[in-house]
Amino acid sequence: MLSTLRTSAIALGAVALLALTGCSGGNSANNSSNGSNTSGGSLVIDTAFSVETADPGHTYDPTGNMLAKAMYETLVDFKGSDVSTPIPGLASWKANDTATEFTFTIEDGRVFSDGSPVEAKDVVFSLQRIQGMADAKPNFLLSGVTIKEVDAKTVTFTTETPLLQLPAILANPALGIVNSDVVKKNGGATDGKDTAQKYLDGASAGSGPFVLGSLDLSSQIVLKKNDKYNGDEKPAYDRVVIRNVTESATQLANLKGGDSMVAMDLNGDQVAGLGDGIKVDSVPSGQTIFLLLNQSKGIAGDLANVKLAEGIRYALDYPKLLELAGAGAVQATGVIPPGFEGALPKGVSQDLAKSKAALAEAGYTGQTLKLQFPNDYPVGGVEFTPLAERIQSQLKDAGVNVELAPAPFATELDAYVNGKEGFGLWFWGPDYADSANFLPFAPGLKVGLRSGWEASADPEIAGLAAGAASATDPKQREEAFTKFAEEMQAKGPFVPMIVPGRNIATSGKVAGAVYNSVWEMDIAEITPAG
Template sequence: MTSKSPRRAAGASALVLAAALAVTGCATGAQSSTGGTAAAKTGTLVIDQAFTAQSIDPATLFQVTDSIAASGLYETLFTYIDNVAEPQPLLAKSLTANETSTEFTITLRDDATFANGSPVTAADVAFSFNRLKNLAASPAYRMEGITVTEVDPTTVKLTTENPMPYIEHTLTAPPLAVVDDETVRAAGGTDAADAAETDTAGNLFTEPGNGAGSGPYTLDSYDTNSQIVLVKNEKYWGEAAAYDRIVLRNVNNAQQQKANLEGGDSQIALDIPGRTAEGMASDTLKVQSSSSPEVLYLALSQKEGAATADPDVVKAIKAGIDYEGLRTIVGAGAVEATGIIPSMMSGALPSGKGPKSDPAAAKKILADAGKTGTEVTLDYANDYTRLAGIDYNVLAQGIQTQLNAIGLKVTLNPTPTSTSLQRYVDGDTEMALWSWPPDTADPSDVLVFAPGDLIGTRVHWPAEAAPEVAALAETARVATGEARGEAFTAWNAAMNEEAPFAYLLEPSFFLVASSSVEHVSHDPLASINLSQIR
C-alpha cells in the first residue's frame, strides 16, 4: 500500500518543483482550497469505498482510507488543490529556503485554530513532527534526516541533512498533519525520543470530537470494518464545511457501490472499475477518470531459501509476464508500467521503455538454469478492491496462468488484506501482488523501493546487494534543478534491470458522483480531499 496515488499532464512539470525562495500563502486561506465559494450545504454526504483502515492518528497513519478521513479532520502546512500537483500553502503562510535547499523557514497563518478553539502554533508543528519521528511507526520515514525547531509562536525552521527542493510536496503528506500538542499530551502523548515506548495517546484519535485537528470536520465515530463518520466543525477557522455529516462507508463490492449510487443511497463511489463506470454517466451521475499515481507490481523476496531469491527465476518472471494480457484483464484506462516511477511523475521512463514480455526467453532461462518446475507462492489480498476496483483474484489467476506456462509452478495464497499486508510488511512473502499509494506527487516518494529502504527491506534486498542502484537512489534524493529529473530517470532504469520487482500496470482511477455534489475531483494522488468537496 502498501499502503498510499493524475495524474494529469499539467501536473507533470509541477512535480519537479524546485523550492522557491519564497512561497506566499493564499490570502483567503482555506476558502481557496474549495475551488469556489459555494454556500455551505446541509445534510449527509455518503461515500462508498473499499476500506483499508488501521489508524487515524496522523503519526501512525499509513492506509488510504485513513488518509481520506484525515483530509477532513486534520490539516498540513501545504496541500494540493483539486488535481493540480503543485503544493499550495494551507496552515503555512510562507516558506523561505536557503540556496542549498537544506534550511527552510516557515511562517504560519495567524488565524488557524484547532476544533477545541486553541490557535495553531509553531509548538504544535514541532510536537507533531517530532512525535511522528519518534513514534517510529510506518510513516516515520517522512521525518528521516529532518530536524524541526520552533523559532517563535508563528515560525518554524526545518533543517535537512540533504537538499530537499521538493519540501513543499513532503509537507502535504497526511502523516505530517499538525495536531494540538496540549490535547495530545494530556492524553498521554509525547514527542520525546522514547515516544515509541511511552506514548499512550493512540486512543485519543478515535474519540468523538477529540479536538486535536484543525480541519472543517471533527470525528463522530471510527470503525475500521464498517464506517467512519465525520461531523461539521462549527468552530472551523476557514470556509464552513459543506456538509453537516460525512459518512465514509466500507463497501467492498463494486456492483454494490454502483447500486447504492443509482439508488440514491450514496453520493460518491471510489472503487467502480472503468468498464462499469464509463457506462454510468447520465443526467444524475457524473464520471471522472484519473491516470494512476501508483504502479501495480510483484514483489520477489530475496530471502535466503526463497525460490525468488534465484536471479534466474527473477529474470524469468519478468520476461514471462504478458503485460498486455494483464492490461486487458484490468480494463479501461490501464497502461503497461514502464518502471516504478508512475508516468505522471518526473523521472518516469517513456512508453516502450518498460519491461518486455518474452515467454519463450523466460522458458529458456528456466530450462538452462535447471529451474523448470520451481514452486513459487503468490500472496495477494483477496478482498482488496481499492486499486481502481481491480479484482485481485482474477488478476492473480492470470499471473498464475502466465507463469505456469513458462515452467514455474505457482500456488496462490489469497488471504484478507490485513493478513496479506502484514505478511508482506514482515517480509514473510515469497512473491506478492501489491501497489504503492504515494503520499505526495513527487518521485522522491518511491525511493522507498531502493535497496535497503522501506520496501526494499521488505523483500530482503539490502543496499550492499545492489550498491550501484543504492548510489543512484541517493544521487536522485539530493539532486536539484535540471539534474533532478535526469537522476530519477537513471535510478528508475537501473531498478528495471536490477530490482526484485516486476512492474505490471498503471490503472486508471474512476470516481462516480451524484450530480448533486457540485464540486469533487481526484487530487494528484487519485484520492479525494473531504475538505474540498462542495
C-alpha cells in the same frame, strides 16, 4: 498503502484497502437534506472503512487520511489530484541550498475550531508528539528531522541528510497540526507518554474545514462544518456522513438509488456500466503491481540472475493483463508509476525474441517456477488469482513453466517481507507524494533485499538511488530519478506490470469528488453540481 509493509496490513501505505469488516450500509444517514443539490445539507459518502482512529498522530490508512484531511490542516498542501507540486497549506517555506534546513512561516490570521490562533508552538508540539510516540504509524515520516520554534509564526526543520522531499512529506494528513493547548489538557505529550487519542476520537482540535460529530469505526463517521474555518476551502455542506459499506455492489446500489452521493470503491467493470446521472473520476493510483525474481542463490539456485527477470519482462502481453484491471488502470512503465518525478514515458512491449534470448542467457531450460502471491487481497479492484492465471498462461506460451502457489495475505506476507519468495506477485505504493518512495526497489534497500538483491549485485544502480536520494538541485534530482528508473527497467529483478485505477463515482448532484493518492479524496472540495 502497501507501501512499506509496516506493522499491520492497514498501515501499508496511501491506497484503498477493501478487505476490512463492517456493516454493509443502510439508510442511517438519510436525513437533513440528503440528495439536495443546494449548499448546507448533508453529503453522504460510501466507502469500505480502513480507519482505526480520528487522531491524526496515529492514523495511517486510507479512510483515516481522508478523515484527517477534512479536520486537520497541514503545513503543505496539494491542489486537487495533482501531487507533483507541493503548495502552501498553513504555511509557506524556504529551503537552504543543501536542502537540510527549511523555514516555514505560518499564514497570518489562521485559527483552530475554537477560534484560537494557529501558532508555531502548535506546529512544534504536533510533530514532536508524533516523533515521541514510538507506536505512532506516521512516526517514520519525521525520522532524522529536528523541529524548532523561532517565533510565534516561524518554525525551522533541520534534517540529518538532504531532504528535498520534506515539503511533500509534510503534506501527509497524519502530520496535521493540532491545537496544542487543547490536546495537552487532554493527555497530549511529546515524551512518548501521550494519551490524547481517546479524546481525539470524540472531539476535534484542528483548523480544517470540518470538525468531528461522531465516530463509529464499524459503521459511520459524521463530520460537521467548522464555523471558525478561515482557509481557502469553504465547505459546501453542513454535515458529512461517511458510511462503512464493504461491498462495492451495495455502494453501487446506494448510489443508483439516491441513498448516497459518492461511492469510492467501485471496480472497473462496475463503473464501465454506469448510465446517465452518475459521473466517474477514473485515474491511475499510485500503486504498482509487479513480479519479483529472487536473486539469492539460497532461494532461486542457478536461476538467481536478473536475465530471468528480463526474459519474463519481454514475454508478457501487457495490454492483455490490463484487461483484468478495468477503468483508470495503466501499464506500469517502471518501478516509478506515472505521475511521479522520473517516471518513464513508455513501458515494455512484448518481444518474444528478446525474451527467448534472455531466458537462454539466464540458464532457463524448462524448470518450473513457483509463483507465490496473496489470493485474498485485491488491489485497486485487481484480483491476484485471475492475474496470476493469465501470467501463467502467457509465460507458458513463451516456454516458461509456472506453478501457482496462492496463499492468504497474512501467510504470504511473511514470506515476502523476509525474502523467502523465489518468484512473487506483489504491489507497492507511496507513503507520501514523492518519487523517493520508490528508491527501496534498489539493490541493498528494502524491496531489493526482499528479492535477495544485495547492494553489491549492482553498484551502479545502488549509486543512482543514493544520488537521487541526496540530490539538492531539482533538475538534477529529476534526471537522477529518471536514470534510476531506466536502469531498473533494464537490469532490475522486477517486472512492473499494472498501475491499478481508482474510481470515484458520484451522483450528478455533486461535483469535485476526485481521487488523490495521498488522502484519497478531499471532502471539502465536493460541492453541489452547478
